[in-house]
Amino acid sequence: xxxxxxxxxxxxxxxxxxxxxxxxxxxVKEAIFSAxxxxxxxxxxxxxxxxxxxxxxxALSRGASSAIFIDNSQTAIKVIRSNLSIVGFIEQSKIIFxxxxxxLNNICENFDIAFLDPPFHSGIINKILxxxxxxxxxxxxxxxxxxxxxxxxxxxxxxxxxxxxHYGKIAVNIYRQQY
Numbered sequence: 001x002x003x004x005x006x007x008x009x010x011x012x013x014x015x016x017x018x019x020x021x022x023x024x025x026x027x028v029k030e031a032i033f034s035a036x037x038x039x040x041x042x043x044x045x046x047x048x049x050x051x052x053x054x055x056x057x058x059a060l061s062r063g064a065s066s067a068i069f070i071d072n073s074q075t076a077i078k079v080i081r082s083n084l085s086i087v088g089f090i091e092q093s094k095i096i097f098x099x100x101x102x103x104l105n106n107i108c109e110n111f112d113i114a115f116l117d118p119p120f121h122s123g124i125i126n127k128i129l130x131x132x133x134x135x136x137x138x139x140x141x142x143x144x145x146x147x148x149x150x151x152x153x154x155x156x157x158x159x160x161x162x163x164x165x166h167y168g169k170i171a172v173n174i175y176r177q178q179y
Contacts, residue, residue, distance in 0.1 A: 001054060004030055006061030006125065009088045013160050016079040023050070024145060026118065026169050027057060035163055035174055040064050043112035048100050050133075053080035056114045060089045063087065068094045068111070070103050072088055100124070104131045113141045120147040133157040142175040 003011045006027055015023060027087070032055075033040070041063035047056030048070050056067035067089070069080045077097045085089050096103060114132050118124040125146055132142060135158055142159055144152060148171045154161050159175040166172075 001052065001057055002026075003054075003061050003087065005033060005058065006122070006157065008057075008061045008089075011061075011087050012051060013054055013057065013083045013086060014079055016073070017074045018075060021076070022117075022120070024055060025167070025170075028145065028165075028170055028172060029055070031165050031174060032115075032145075032174075033058060033062060035061070036141060036143075040113065044068075044110075044137075046070070046111040046114040046135075048103075048114060048116050048128075049079055051076050053083050053095075055117070056093070057087055057089060059113065060092055061087065062120045064090045064092075064095070064113070068096065068109075070098055070100060072097065072098050072099045094174055097115050098147070100128055101131070103173075104128070104135060107135070110135050110137045110139065112137050113143070114146070115143045117145040121150065125150060125152065129153075129156050129159075133159055136177065138176050138177065144154070144171075144173045146173070 001013045004153045043065040045059035045064040050069040051070045160178045162176045163174040
């Protein structure tokens with residue numbers, strides 16, 4: 001696993017060990033960042049269900065001003081810390097050990113871009129969309145990585161699904177705020 005673009009392109013990252021961790025492939029990562037490439041500079045990025053932290057790190061490498069990494073696994077938190085140290089992005093980052101729901105229900109801060117990659121087939125994505133929609137800044141973006149078998153709404157609150165990509169068993173849906 002590596003950073004594929006930006007200031008720390010080609011830096012190798014480590015992956016948490018365990019069956020509960022799933023790697024976002026380079027192909028999927030490239031599609032996501034190509035879709036938002038002109039909107040990431042100086043933005044705040046939320047990496048929810050962060051795992052290795054690779055998506056938030058990719059965002060920082062490509063110009064995001066800060067990233068928050070949330071995961072409920074101590075193994076993931078240790079790996080995220082190690083990866084941020086490898087790429088030198090500790091200062092621009094917050095790492096929080098917590099479940100997604102309590103974190104979102106208690107934080108006052110909003111984000112410009114949120115990346116959601118919960119465990120597949122858990123039903124979490126449709127439950128978390130209403131909460132995350134309230135935590136996104138004006139003109140914000142929500143990116144959801146799910147199984148292709150998980151149906152997501154075309155519209156949620158003031159967010160409209162603008163792009164949907166399928167890569168084998170993986171679906172990526174990008175929601176943009178509409179006014």
